[in-house]
Amino acid sequence: MRYLDEFRDPRLAADRLSRIRRTATRVWTLMEVCGGQTHSLVRHGIPEALAGCVELIHGPGCPVCVTSEALVDRAQALARQPETLLTTFGDMLRVPGTYGTLLDARRDGGNVQSVASPLDAVELAQRNPHFQVVFFAVGFETTVPASALAVLQASERRIENFSLLVAHVRVQPAMELLLQQADCRVQGLLAAGHVCTVVGYETYNSLVSAYGVPIVVTGFEPVDLLEGILACVVQLETHSARLENCYARTAKLQGNPVAQQLIASVFEPCDRAWRGLGTIPAGGWKLRAPWRSFDAERRFPQAPVGLPIVEALSHRCRASDVLVGRLAPRDCPEFGGSCRPDSPLGAPMVSSEGACAAYYHHAPSPPHRAPSQDES
Ligand code: SF4
Numbered sequence: 001m002r003y004l005d006e007f008r009d010p011r012l013a014a015d016r017l018s019r020i021r022r023t024a025t026r027v028w029t030l031m032e033v034c035g036g037q038t039h040s041l042v043r044h045g046i047p048e049a050l051a052g053c054v055e056l057i058h059g060p061g062c063p064v065c066v067t068s069e070a071l072v073d074r075a076q077a078l079a080r081q082p083e084t085l086l087t088t089f090g091d092m093l094r095v096p097g098t099y100g101t102l103l104d105a106r107r108d109g110g111n112v113q114s115v116a117s118p119l120d121a122v123e124l125a126q127r128n129p130h131f132q133v134v135f136f137a138v139g140f141e142t143t144v145p146a147s148a149l150a151v152l153q154a155s156e157r158r159i160e161n162f163s164l165l166v167a168h169v170r171v172q173p174a175m176e177l178l179l180q181q182a183d184c185r186v187q188g189l190l191a192a193g194h195v196c197t198v199v200g201y202e203t204y205n206s207l208v209s210a211y212g213v214p215i216v217v218t219g220f221e222p223v224d225l226l227e228g229i230l231a232c233v234v235q236l237e238t239h240s241a242r243l244e245n246c247y248a249r250t251a252k253l254q255g256n257p258v259a260q261q262l263i264a265s266v267f268e269p270c271d272r273a274w275r276g277l278g279t280i281p282a283g284g285w286k287l288r289a290p291w292r293s294f295d296a297e298r299r300f301p302q303a304p305v306g307l308p309i310v311e312a313l314s315h316r317c318r319a320s321d322v323l324v325g326r327l328a329p330r331d332c333p334e335f336g337g338s339c340r341p342d343s344p345l346g347a348p349m350v351s352s353e354g355a356c357a358a359y360y361h362h363a364p365s366p367p368h369r370a371p372s373q374d375e376s
Pocket residue numbers: 316317318319322329332333334335336339340344345346347348349350356
């Protein structure tokens with residue numbers, strides 16, 4: 001682990017922190033797009049450590065959080081069908097849809113099982129030929145290759161009782177949508193290093209030229225994050241906007257061609273509804289025509305929706321503001337009161353990558369603020 005330790009070294013982190021402080025002549029507003037980065041930033045106290053020179057706002061980069069209520073409803077409906085087993089990643093089980101969560105569906109007798117990978121769902125389908133096994137496929141480009149592989153494996157092994165409920169999303173169209181908002185405050189973007197590892201980052205050049213913002217490919221350890229922030233601040237202070245890679249140990253300009261080929265052989269871009277952001281043109285992935293027989297939405301077009309939950313929770317949740325960085329998680333009136341990880345009102349408090357959960361677990365209270373002279 002020596003390799004990673006270098007990027008967790010407190011002395012290196014302190015050095016990068018002080019370089020940011022020395023470089024910034026004003027407060028710059030940066031957004032990290034990935035929920036994994038949000039958790040790492042908050043866990044290491046970086047937003048507070050940068051107070052006065054960098055404001056970090058958290059983007060919509062948690063795929064669980066942005067999965068639309070309509071798709072959660074569809075997953076619930078499938079789980080309630082007889083002789084159907086709905087499988088997905090554990091985080092998805094507690095994400096509320098219009099009619100509650102997948103855990104609610106399981107409590108009501110639905111068949112729901114968490115799996116670590118879509119390939120596990122293929123195995124389940126093979127072992128249970130009398131069940132229709134549906135994998136609720138959620139995630140950015142990092143998880144799409146595994147879904148593609150699952151379809152190819154099922155096809156090769158002639159497993160006909162396996163299908164995908166596809167909720168995969170694409171990061172770059174969402175970044176562009178954020179930059180187009182009239183009230184967008186983002187002056188620099190930290191691009192998600194793991195997504196770039198798969199799809200590369202050359203295409204971000206078009207965002208840099210169109211919107212004049214620096215984009216820095218950034219990793220996940222504290223030193224990675226501080227180096228990405230430093231690179232952004234240096235660019236902003238010198239009035240430049242470039243695409244830069246601070247995660248070169250993993251992310252390459254062209255990404256991983258094998259993974260890209262795998263994705264392209266099974267999926268193609270499509271418009272996708274994102275929770276909180278609306279429908280994003282080319283913001284998702286769908287199965288290509290030759291693989292549509294694996295599409296659960298086509299295979300089960302008539303799956304009945306669930307029973308209404310007693311109280312509509314979504315109107316109290318401010319996830320749509322949190323997901324675009326308009327509202328800080330701790331400023332939501334429900335945060336830590338009626339909304340906690342054990343009783344979440346919205347997806348950002350459920351997911352291991354959700355911004356509200358990040359603050360609840362790692363920084364539940366705002367930092368102590370010394371009273372100003374006026375207040376004392
Ligand atoms: S704290 Fe809870 S209710 Fe508020 S935005 Fe986050 S998930 Fe929604």
